Amino acid sequence: MKNKNDYLERILTARVYEVARETPLELAANLSSRIRNRLFLKREDMQEVFSFKLRGAYNKMVRLSAAALERGVVTASAGNHAQGVALAAQRLGCRALIVMPVTTPQIKMQAVEARGATVVIHGDSYDEAYAHALKLAKEGAMTFVHPYDDPDIIAGQGTIGMEILRQHSGPVHAIFAPVGGGGLVSGIAAYVKRLYPQVKVIGVEPTDAGSLHHSLRAGRRIRLPQVGLFADGVAVKQVGAEAFRLCRELLDEVILVDTDAICAAIKDVFEDTRSILEPSGALSVAGAKLYVKREKLRDRSLVAVTSGANMNFDRLRHISERAELGEQREAVMAVTIPEEPGSFRKFCTMLGTRSITEFNYRYADPQEAHVFVAVSVRNRDEATKLILSLEDSGLHTVDLTDNEMAKLHVRHLVGGRAHQVEHELLYRFEFPDRPGALMKFLDSIGHRWNISLFHYRNHGADYGRVLVGMEVPPGEKTEFRAFLKQTGNRYWDESDNPAYRLFLG
Template identity: 70%
Template sequence: MINDYLERILTAHVYDVAVETRLDSIPLLSARIHNRVLLKREDKQQVFSFKLRGAYNKMAKLHAEALQQGVVAASAGNHAQGVALAAQKLGCSATIVMPTTTPQIKINAVMAMGAVVMLQGDSYNDAYEYALNLAKEKGVEFIHPYDDPDVIAGQGTIAMEILHQHPGKIHAIFVPIGGGGLISGIAAYVKRLRPTIKVIGVEPEDSNAMYRSLQAGHRVELPQVGLFADGVAVRQVGEETFRLCRDLVDEILLVDSDAICAAIKDIFEDTRSIVEPSGALSVAGLKMYAKQHDLLHETMIAVASGANMNFDRLRHVSERAELGEQREAILAVTIPEKPGSFKKFCNLIGARNITEFNYRYADSQQAHVFVGISVRNREEATNLIQILQDNDLRAEDMTDNEMAKLHIRHMVGGHSRGVSNEVLYRFEFPDRPGALMNFLNKMSDRWNISLFHYRNHGADFGRVLIGIQIPHQEKEEFMHFLEELGYEFEDESNNPAYQFFLA
């Protein structure tokens, strides 16, 4: 039956709604990993996802009577838009059941195309069960998002385009996996015509239904799935997609959320486009594979499957991208609570860029600081920790500590009863190496820093909040220091937020 897919794909009805998307070179990432990386731009489809291919191919083959009665589908978002667009094109009604966790941008897009949206359950599987029952009650066709030969064949037209666009040598094609429809269609076509090309699937570590199923030798239902990459948040893969992946897919890689965020940034830097987390899975897997296999000078293709990103999620992506690339280390460092300790710590860090610094005076003996530092790789972070410890500064690596990254970094601080003569100032530092040391070198050694907060925001200046203990008789000298410094500043000592939460 696998051989049947070649004919199904070659005769698929997709181009009434889909376009042949570009296969773009990704030069910056290619240069960094020393392999040629090409990106299949399915984010450029009319609904910003590949899903319209399979949905339309399935619906275009329905009898006129079935179309007249309308269709029902379940989706976390992208399949819903494909079904809605297909229904609009074919002149039929569509009811889409979506999980309550679906990003609003996808819900709005589906409704804009005239489909009826019903929100049901917390996951795709909840919505799927409800939609199946609804289709049976209404006696209408259910359009499965992945476990249907016509849907699989529609997605397989991507492989047909890839091999036409790049007839030369290809080492591997990397494909995101949710329910398995996309990779099944691509693998069925590629392995029939050019079996030496590896087809490699990529899943999130917390949504790895296909990986677990292939390991077990049967379909496994996950008790729960992570929702960061909501486009692939499927608790159980399809029967047909499992069969095809078992027979045709070479390997499945698992990546974490930080690696996905780093891949989103990689794609943005090369294309100035922002894909959704599931759309960046393939690039995250490609980078992992190239590193694991010490690959050099090979051509690899990643499928950018979609770009239906909630804008609010960009905050998290930006926060975690450098961690995913191992270009930022998060450390907890203990230093003596006395003037000059902070300056000594900064000297030990050297020319490395501080991306974040959180500190609040706690007691008269020790200070615990939470710091982010730009590094080239994990080895440099390990070496830096050793340097700090060799200089009697206790340091612990928090880079892989999920609670520290999600919560603690935003909670360091609070009221401090032991601080006297504290003033609070907000500064704009030039965001360049040496700006902080310039501040510390010009500041009197008699003045103790009792609070410090900084986070790199990617601007040409850094926003810094500093608390300093200044004896009353030295206030005039302090004001002279501020004027000589030349940085923009604002006195926040009477700010009610400071009085409520920090003073």
């Protein structure tokens, strides 16, 4: 029997190539030129199930006894691991029961069912699906195939590290891998660090799903109270115990990236490969870019694992909107100009030949007008210089590029002043977006106060985001704040937000 700690042997003897292919290691030429380093993409999005997950799933299942295979397997997954288990079950001729949370993209559910597995929808999160899967496994005497916290799963994913070192002839400075439960990055680190300890292995997580990042800082596994759902493939509240043990010993660091950076990375990979990664699949590219910028790195060889491409088509709208912001190639501004002949033309002249990506104008009063404008720029420095030039010309300018409310809502609501509204308070809410979620939210806010403004956009499996204005008399503010806490949703008071004051208040 193999020693649990001898991952080199486990990875070298992993049985993955009966279902998986050795994916290419491709130079991202355009992106490499921009960041002045050689960035190679380990194209796990090119597997048969468009994700690396079949490696670990098959390596685990092919080692089960004939009796265990006869009884069947159970797992819980937001999609990619589910497809790996379904494919493995199909090849091995066993029954597979897959428990998926309601937030799972439809494309992943359909792919699992197409391979003959039975899908059970349960819970709002992976954790709820996981608990239900364990219950079903016990009731049916079936084998539970863990998505990440199992030595055979970790070893299967570790074969990616083996391939990277074999495919790249020269020295590699760093390998970047996305982190959900930690199976992929710990498997890669277990192999790479054993042979080439000088090669950095760096995990990448979303800022709102940083379970490994916070666990490493605390020195113990931390369970997050909630995680962001945009990168649904890594929306895990707690990293696996075995994965954490390995990462604590072997990993160089974990980098956190935001949604805009992930969207920009999806666009970067598309421009180089014409392939569209899912958000979790682009995490490593976003992390590599951030690392290069932070370390001022030049002329090094870097590898980013593009881990999956199971993208819901309806999410592309949101991603395309945010990609330019993530790359800092769009500046969003509120500019106040005199309400007089010629001022509008003067303002447009100052923008020069830059491409205007959005422009909203609303008459404010006889003296001045407010313009909401988005402009394409080469980088953040150019945006800063543009804002300073507008200010120097006497045009008061507010930079809204990092203003979340302005980017999500106000750009679609400019011109919505209602002078007859009294005592208006403005709040932004977030809740997991799933069928019926909006009606549930509306029920939670009730009918106690008059709603004077409401804006909602559906972003697929991301959070539901709502901007709400309510008329709350001064004497009822204490009662209103108590009500906010009872809704159970995340919320932000935007009543003093400059974007609101300029365009809506």
